[in-house]
Amino acid sequence: MIRLLIADDHTVLRECLVAMLRASGDCVVVGEAGDGISAVEQALALQPDIAVIDISMPRLSGIDVVRRLTEELPRTKVLVLTMHEEDEYAVQVVRAGASGYLVKNTATNELLDAIRTIAAGGVYFGPYATKILASQLKHPQPEDPYGALSDREREVLHLVVDGLTIKEIANKLDISAKAAENRRSRVLAKLGVRNSAELVRYAVRKRLVD
Structure with a gap:
C-alpha cells in the first residue's frame, strides 16, 4: 500500500480527495493537514511515502513545505496538487524538490497514475507543467x-x-x-x-x- 499524507486548506476538497484515494485499492491515507505547519509536523511524525500538497495554505506555503520535506524527509516524495496555473509556480516547485505537479482539474485516473509513478521512484508532471518546464529550459528566467x-x-x-x-x-x-x-x-x-x-x-x- 502507498502511504499518503494529504495537505489542503479546503476541507471539502480534502475530504473528497481522501475518499477517492481510499477507494483506489492501493493507497492508504495516513494523515491530513489543513495548513503548512501541520503538514510538516505530520509528515515528520508519520513519514508517508508521498505527501500530496497544495500551494496556497495558511501558516506556511506549499512551496516552503516542499523545501522542508525535501531537506528533512528525503524518503518522502512530494506531489503538488494545485489550482495555480501560473508558470512561476511549476518552476518554483521543481526547484524546491517536488517529484510531481498537477492542477486540480486533473482526471482521477491521471492523479492515481502520478501517485503510483512517484511511489515507484519516478517523477510525474502533467501536460501543463511539462510544457512550462520545457519552455524554461529553452528560455531560463532568473530565479525568484x-x-x-x-x-x-x-x-x-x-x-x-x-x-x-x-x-x-x-x-x-x-x-x-x-x-x-x-x-x-x-x-x-x-x-x-x-x-x-x-x-x-x-x-x-x-x-x-x-
Whole structure:
C-alpha cells in the first residue's frame, strides 16, 4: 500500500480527495493537514511515502513545505496538487524538490497514475507543467529571490506581512529588537523592496499569503 499524507486548506476538497484515494485499492491515507505547519509536523511524525500538497495554505506555503520535506524527509516524495496555473509556480516547485505537479482539474485516473509513478521512484508532471518546464529550459528566467531567503528570513517576512511590529517579532522569535530589524532589512534587500508596505505587496503578488 502507498502511504499518503494529504495537505489542503479546503476541507471539502480534502475530504473528497481522501475518499477517492481510499477507494483506489492501493493507497492508504495516513494523515491530513489543513495548513503548512501541520503538514510538516505530520509528515515528520508519520513519514508517508508521498505527501500530496497544495500551494496556497495558511501558516506556511506549499512551496516552503516542499523545501522542508525535501531537506528533512528525503524518503518522502512530494506531489503538488494545485489550482495555480501560473508558470512561476511549476518552476518554483521543481526547484524546491517536488517529484510531481498537477492542477486540480486533473482526471482521477491521471492523479492515481502520478501517485503510483512517484511511489515507484519516478517523477510525474502533467501536460501543463511539462510544457512550462520545457519552455524554461529553452528560455531560463532568473530565479525568484524569495528562494534565496533563509528559513528565519521567511519567518520574518510572514510576520511582517501579518502586521507585527519589530518589537512583536522580536518577542515572538525570542531575539533582540536589533536582530529582528537586521533580519527584516536583509529580507528587504534580497527581495529588492524598500519598506514593509512594499514587502506586503510583494507577498500578495507572489501569493505567499492568502
